Amino acid sequence: MQSFTKSQELLKRELQVSPLAAQTFSKSYRYFCQGIAPSYMDHGEGCYIYDVDGNKFIDYMCALGPITVGYNEPSINEAVIKQVNKFASGSLQSELEVELAEKLCQIVPCAEMVRFVKNGGDATTAAIRLARAYTGRDMVLMSGYHGMHDWSIGASENHKGVPEAVRKLTMNFTYNDLNDLEDKLKQHEVAAVILEPIQSNGPQEGFLQGVKELAHKYGALLVFDEVVSGFRYALGGGSELCGVVPDMAAFGKGMANGYPISAVAGRKEILQQIEHGVFVSTTFGGDSISMAAALATIKILEQPGFYEHITKIGTMQRDGIAELIKKYDLGDVLSVSGMPAHAGVSFEGHGSLNYLDIQSVYSQTMIENGILVFAIYNLNKSHTEKEAKAYIEATDKAFALIKEAVEKDSLEGILRGGRVDPVFKRNIK
Ligand SMILES: Cc1ncc(COP(=O)(O)O)c(C=O)c1O
Known part of the structure; x- marks a missing residue:
């Protein structure tokens, strides 16, 4: 009982x-x-x-x-404990950072460079800032959930507290609907098209390639939000699974078996803007414990x-x-x-x-x-x-x-406790 x-x-x-x-x-x-x-x-x-x-x-x-x-996976615990005995966040970088960045550049199709942050939303936000700086444009088209930051949550139903001026800069487009995307790309000068590449039952044949071609045709960068699909559907994420390489991709969640780490990955000339004034920097971005966990996790994910x-x-x-x-x-x-x-x-x-x-x-x-x-x-x-x-x-x-x-047509005698009561719900008639 x-x-x-x-x-x-x-x-x-x-x-x-x-x-x-x-x-x-x-x-x-x-x-x-x-x-x-x-x-x-x-x-x-x-x-x-x-x-x-x-x-x-x-x-x-x-x-x-x-x-x-x-x-409680032994090899991940062992890697983490080994690093705990050295340092967590240090005054200098850990060599694990070099190893992990090289590893991601090897396994993620779009990754020529990577930048580590902490949550999935930090990584998607870094990608959007980089895209805006690269294109000199402000508008973003998105499809999916991309975290708590103003640029994305402002375009959702849960936008309380996000300034109207910010909300206007992001619009949603419909997954698996290239016409909807093209209409919106025609109407606005778009910096980035960002989407979860695999939603629900996945993309229709040619959809992701179509998104890439349309984004580029209208001068926007393509960003895959791989926070869910990365490391879960394939080692190289939805991009590897579907054979479409975006300009940038954001990873988080499954990368380190529960340790907090995320990353934005992408083309070198886009990521290198961080060396020239695009601000992507966090105190704990280089935390070495999560990096030890990520390397040990990826070693397991790589097994045949x-x-x-x-x-x-x-x-x-x-x-x-x-x-x-x-x-x-x-x-x-x-x-x-x-x-x-x-x-x-x-x-x-x-x-x-x-x-x-x-x-x-x-x-x-x-x-x-x-x-x-x-x-x-x-x-x-x-x-x-x-x-x-x-x-x-x-x-x-x-x-x-x-x-x-x-x-x-009743829950009487069936439900023993209180009802599920999500913070955010669909409309209930
Ligand atoms: C697709 C996707 N992108 C971004 C995020 C945000 O990640 P985090 O909550 O780690 O900031 C999530 C979180 O659920 C997500 O599912």
Whole structure:
């Protein structure tokens, strides 16, 4: 029987002193059924995590993407500890910085030079500043999520606090729609077209090449935001997978198996602007612990069969979800999408139930069956067929309960805790 007493106590304390009691929106307690889910982690081992109450879960969140190998990986620990015994951030550079920069230039298709920062948003922001300086233009066209900085979040629904003047300089374009992109490139003098190269089920044939040609035709630089796709879908990211090389790319998340490091990579003449007045500089950009972790992580990702393994397990899970949607005839409330390594379920409302009611039933059942996941799962090297089977069995139970809720048009007697209540939600009628 699961108990979440200690998580609840800590949550109560933290809510007094830290908004949302989490430093990342999507890790907040509000993304789970309140009162019947864990909030605080004690430790991890491979693809398993243990919460502060001693409950054990198969972790399909992978810290929202960074865990590509698994928790407590001996060779990464060893590399980190070796460096901890020397220094973390120093007064001079670590030689690991040279090694890691050379490694990225070897494995990332667009990388002739790289610059290290900390979060994914730092890397995308550096790319946009470099593109604006290079082209002498201000406008940005984007597709996807690119972090918390004004230039990108200002163009999203969550733009509170971003000046109107800044908001006007970024517009969204529609993924897999070259006509939309070209219309916007014609209307504005654009510095950069930035997009997540692989969204949902991936690009249509020729889309990314088309984006590159259009961007260049209208004098803009092409930036791939590989913060999710980098190191997760292929060693060289979406660029390698799809065979299209952008002018710059931003990496983060999966690069160091959970250690904080990100990078902007790209053509030499663009990156070299940093030597001539383009400001990209952070105190912790050269932190050597994360660099040690990144080098040790990449050594594992480079091993033959790494991406084949993740693709196999991911395909098993994705196909399993699709079959279960059919089994329960739930095609109007549930759908599956994504690439094998990063896929999952989407929810729609039905009758008097909204999409979050349906998602709450799903979330409750997955947690109850020892699976920590939102809707989209991430995989790492230590997930095997055994965990994939457990995931599919839990999904089966969750969908059975969703079927029951949809047929009764009620959550009564089904939902035991509070509803999932994301900080940012779709419109609920
Ligand atoms: C595609 C993409 N780009 C950028 C970011 C921002 O990364 P960070 O939260 O590390 O700043 C994210 C974070 O989720 C992301 O998914």
